[in-house]
Amino acid sequence: MNYITAFVIGGLICVIGQLLIDLTKLTPARILVLYVVAGVFLGLFGVYEPLVRYAGAGATVPLTGFGYALFGGVKEAVDKYGFLGVFTGGLTATAGGIAAAIVFGFLIALAFRPKEK
Amino acid sequence: MDKKTYSAMVKELSPSSPIFMDIVKAFFGGGAICLFGEILRNFYIMRGIDSKSALTWVAITLILIAQLFTGLGIYDKAAKHLGAGANVPITGFANAVVSPAMEYHTEGLILGLGAKLFTIAGPVIVYGTAASVLAGLLYYFKEVLMK
Numbered sequence: 519m520n521y522i523t524a525f526v527i528g529g530l531i532c533v534i535g536q537l538l539i540d541l542t543k544l545t546p547a548r549i550l551v552l553y554v555v556a557g558v559f560l561g562l563f564g565v566y567e568p569l570v571r572y573a574g575a576g577a578t579v580p581l582t583g584f585g586y587a588l589f590g591g592v593k594e595a596v597d598k599y600g601f602l603g604v605f606t607g608g609l610t611a612t613a614g615g616i617a618a619a620i621v622f623g624f625l626i627a628l629a630f631r632p633k634e635k
Numbered sequence: 636m637d638k639k640t641y642s643a644m645v646k647e648l649s650p651s652s653p654i655f656m657d658i659v660k661a662f663f664g665g666g667a668i669c670l671f672g673e674i675l676r677n678f679y680i681m682r683g684i685d686s687k688s689a690l691t692w693v694a695i696t697l698i699l700i701a702q703l704f705t706g707l708g709i710y711d712k713a714a715k716h717l718g719a720g721a722n723v724p725i726t727g728f729a730n731a732v733v734s735p736a737m738e739y740h741t742e743g744l745i746l747g748l749g750a751k752l753f754t755i756a757g758p759v760i761v762y763g764t765a766a767s768v769l770a771g772l773l774y775y776f777k778e779v780l781m782k
Contacts (some may be wrong), residue, residue: 528669535719536661575672608767630706
């Protein structure tokens with residue numbers, strides 16, 4: 519059972535983001551971009567893979583996991599197709615999440631009005 | 636002990652310091668979302684889905700729920716308290732994709748809703764893809780050419 523490690527590791531990754539918001543005044547949008555890019559390179563250096571094995575969704579649900587999936591796709595595609603994989607791997611591996619975010623986002627933005635703030 | 640040292644000590648030990656509370660909330664909020672993701676992952680694996688596809692299904696499910704909650708006005712209310720605990724998980728990304736699109740729906744379906752879906756998705760995909768191509772080049776030259 520990975521439930522406790524998923525909770526703790528996922529929580530800690532969010533704490534790092536909170537510290538960045540509080541101490542550096544980075545906006546949430548910048549942190550999302552930073553997390554994705556960090557996830558790609560943590561994947562490249564082989565640091566993120568053990569974390570995913572240890573914490574499961576605790577490592578893949580934070581946006582660093584999206585970066586990790588981008589690199590995982592590139593790696594697999596390079597192993598299979600060679601140089602072409604450098605270009606095709608990332609978006610192929612993350613297509614499910616991207617398409618879901620766009621299509622569900624489209625439908626929900628059509629159906630709902632923003633609430634008064 | 637003079638007044639200054641004392642007030643510094645109080646400030647340091649006080650649990651109500653805003654950063655301390657922010658961190659506690661981010662930890663429990665983010666942890667709870669990841670725990671829910673792990674429950675979903677085990678559910679999909681139990682249904683016979685392979686472990687890699689299960690992760691994609693977890694992402695798709697969390698995105699749908701987060702965007703639905705955004706439409707209902709629940710996600711932003713929770714995010715006010717949870718801070719990075721709600722922003723950093725993929726649910727925060729999903730929320731950031733749909734929010735501006737809802738907001739700009741009134742400006743039309745193409746340049747309003749359609750364009751604003753990419754306010755956050757745009758930069759995340761641009762920098763993520765660029766980083767993955769750069770990392771892919773490094774991996775290619777290391778793995779393929781060094782052999």
